Amino acid sequence: MSKSNIKYFISLVLLNISLSVLWGAVGCSLNDPDRDVIRIFPASTNYKTEYISINSQGGEEMQREIEARLGDVFDEKFEKTDVEYSYYTILKGSEIIGRIHGLNQRGRFGGMQLILATDLEGRIVDFYYQKISSPEADKFKAIEFTNQFLGISLQDFYENAQDSTKTRLAQIKDPSQENRQDFEYTLRGIKKNLIQLDFFFLNRIHDKYFNPEKEN
């Protein structure tokens, strides 16, 4: 076998290895944190990364509390409590100016990676799909759709569960024609992401808007 053949084969093997490395990322980290942080928070000077799992914060009891607020139960297979989520705390000098946090959410045609950037009160300042598999992916990724989430916080989600006619959230329309499930999965993923942020970093400041009887 010539050297070129071997190189070709090894290239394939290397490609496969890099793919396996790719699959290794589970907790939805940013693909390129250095660039993503500066793009979302241009005033930032540094950032700190923390990996937090539900297990490390309260385990099953916390899972039940999150499920109650989410109005849905976790998927046993894919939403395990030992999954570590990446939280990027954004700094300007020594001052914290925001956070970036991602979450893997099951979609209709594959896993979605929903990335939120929030201010210190938990309001969304940026939202984008790091990954989405859908025939209508472009419509979901369009800023005309994603920008509608700017300024929304967990309060909107809790209030929407009580009266879905008047909230800002109710104004956001499904951008797709045939994939309403992906729109609903998106809303679920964003809500879960904000609940976890509220639990892990904001001392549950939004709990006062939560009405357990109204969640469905």
Next chain:
Amino acid sequence: MRLLKIAYKNIARKKIRSLLTIGGVAMAVAVLVSLLGFNAGYKMALNNDVDKMGYQVLVTAKGCPYEAATLMLKGGGGLRYMDADVYDRIVTDDRIDKITPQLATVKTIEGGGFTMYMGIEDSYTELKPWATFKEGKWFTSPEALEVIIGYEAAELEQRTIGDQIFIPDTREILTVVGIFERTGTQDDGVIFLPLKTAQKIFDLPDQLTGIGIKLKDLGQLSAFEEDLYDEGSIQVISLAQVKGTILNLISSAQILVTSVAIIAIFVAIVGVINTILMSVFERTQEIGVMKAIGAGNRQIFQLIWYETIIICTMGGLLGSLFALAGGSGVEYFVKRFLPFAPEGNLIYISPQLILFSLLGAIALGLFSGIYPALRASLMKPIEAIRSGE
């Protein structure tokens, strides 16, 4: 035994100096053990990886070599394809035990990264009997719009049986009918579909990227390769050769690390000699008195030699412990720098290796102790006692 006790007490008298010397020996032994452990572990992991591919020979389309980066940039566009009739010509060869055709392609994932799709036939599992189902079953027909997903791919895509999967660019939606158990190979990240379906939806009719072959008798490999040489459009890759080539690829890294280990051992030898020699010079009068009250040259030689051996043995034990404890850290480090790292543990430290390193440390002590012990044993008692005046 008494001399051993005295030797130990002498070492304990200068604790910091002795500890530093033991540390030096320990570092040298740790590097050596890690290196030898890596040699053994890497070969085992590579053998395991290649064996898990299931075939001994891979037939691919002839063409220029492609760098992995090119393949990635082109999203699989750089892959070479061959006509499927090559398979029809080869499959009748009596020397073949098992054979399977494959069509691989790569698609970009949103936000960066790639997914590998592999078109396969039933014969694929004959070559890979460990590819068992975690859930679900095989495709319902050779042209079904169905996929079987590798374990890791299913986790990432959050797919289960009955779910749909969308393949970018093709606009095709396929149904998940099976999920493979984890195999610890690259297959865990692959999405498999029937070969004919793959040829159709990727618009590669009657095309293949590879044919995996297992021969009845591995001894026939050379003749088999020679016969296929006449097929103009293909090339034959023996996995045994691939193993050898990958081992050659890492040999330069091994030479570098071996050089570091040899230097570390040399520094350790010098350090031990220096420490013991200093100890001998500091105790010149003491040695003189010992000789004056009846100690022979041989006993003095033994005493100093024992001190060296104790230091080196302790260093050897400590170094072996360092290597055992730090194996995963070393593995993480080497995996980042190697051109190719197989799955599994790359460092295998066996009991025999620990024993070998301990014997090596003792031998180092025996060697390093000769000169200081000779200096001490050949001292004249009167001159030694007077040297302190």
